[in-house]
Amino acid sequence: MTRYLLRRLGSLLVLLVVMTAVVYGIFYAIPADPAVLVCGKGCDGGQLASIHHKLGLDQPITTQYWHFLEGLVAGRDYSSGPDVSHCAAPCLGYSFQTDLPVLSLIAQRLPVSLSLTAGALVLWTVTGVALGLVSALRERRLTDRLITVFVLGGLGTPVFVSGLLLLMVFCGWLRWLDFPVYVPLTEDPAGWARNLVLPWLTLTILQSAIFTRLTHTGMLETLSEDHIRTVRAYGLPERRVIGRHALRGALTPLISINAVEFGAVLVNAMLTETLFGLPGIGQLIVQSSNNVDLPVVAGLTLTAGLAVVLANTAADLLYAAVDRRVVLT
Known part of the structure; x- marks a missing residue:
């Protein structure tokens, strides 16, 4: 190791x-x-x-x-x-x-971008894994077909379109939420979460659709393997077979997928920040590009590149910790 x-x-x-x-x-x-x-x-x-x-x-x-x-x-x-x-x-x-x-300009905007991506990461991981698991266990049933429709809709809808639709529905028609205005977490945790709900959902729709499809495919492949049939032959409860053996094997590839998708997430986060007017890294790079501010654009490019490289390195190390066979290659 x-x-x-x-x-x-x-x-x-x-x-x-x-x-x-x-x-x-x-x-x-x-x-x-x-x-x-x-x-x-x-x-x-x-x-x-x-x-x-x-x-x-x-x-x-x-x-x-x-x-x-x-x-x-x-x-x-x-x-x-x-x-x-x-x-x-x-x-x-x-x-x-x-x-x-x-560096000071990036430091001022970084908490906003971290709040957006971290919250959305939790939502799309939990949602994608849960929907993918349900879809695999109820394959070819009505639940599976409904989840498939959600996946196709999520994959085919750009981030700026889903964000506009969420604004129209929740801020325009239903009036359940006001237009998001970023509030620092340290000042008002409740206001921080309330104003980031729509941006989180905007990122979650696309990414959770990807995770749902991957979890569904991984679960079907894992459930058809020999060791799952062996575990079932020993008489273990189905819930234990799914939770302890099948789900673990299906979720392992998602570690690498999260790292691969990190670059796309940064681009989608930039679009989301611009759409909702969040003062994050994405809005800063758009403004700096329009002003041809080379040092700021170069610094943001290095920051984004560093984040992608570190995400892939962390995924490799975590994957090696989960699957010891990687260390031997």
């Missing part, structure tokens, strides 16, 4: 280095002069030269990339402005539009 862990951590570090090189090349080396974006129209040569020096753009590309990595690991001291030569506190760059550290 220790060798497997070290091997996974080593591949994680390699992936992170490659990711930083790709992000730096896309956002800083390939595009037009970033100093022009900072200075704006009507800049003279002296102003551009000053910005070039302050941003370190007058140095070789390898030196610029090294300062970029240094800023990610050691950080930059912003007490004297966005000067790449000062490194003291962790950072992800310096916004062209607001002159604020990118």
Whole structure:
């Protein structure tokens, strides 16, 4: 297990280095002069030269990339402005539009995105597993057919469409809920949950449909295996056979599926935040992209990439802990 862990951590570090090189090349080396974006129209040569020096753009590309990595690991001291030569506190760059550290901008928005994705993750996992289990145990019956209709509808409905429908039904026609306005969890837990119900449901509809289909297929395959027939032949109660033996085998692949779907979840969360006006990471990346704020977009891209890599690494380790055969490969 220790060798497997070290091997996974080593591949994680390699992936992170490659990711930083790709992000730096896309956002800083390939595009037009970033100093022009900072200075704006009507800049003279002296102003551009000053910005070039302050941003370190007058140095070789390898030196610029090294300062970029240094800023990610050691950080930059912003007490004297966005000067790449000062490194003291962790950072992800310096916004062209607001002159604020990118890390502070992300830190302000991160609790909103974590609240959205964490709550939706619990809902779609519980809902998807429960519906998939019921569908597999009642195959070809009315319950199974109704769940199949839900799966097809969930898979075929984009996030922004389901979100609009939920707003129309619960905020417009029924008037059970007001339009969501994010409230921090520490200030009002009840208000925090109430205002995130519709965003949670918006993400849950699609993801729970995926988990329902996977759980249904996994349960049918597991129930047809020899060890399940053997357990039943010993006379164990059906509830114990399903809960202790069949369900465990069917849920193991969902660990990897959760990691694979994490990238799609981030995209859907961005659409959901924009639709409901939640001040999260998704709304920040849309605003930064519209303003061509390269440091913020690059920092958010690195943050999202890091989240996906860590999610896949955590899934691999958890899968290895559940299935010991993975460690031996």
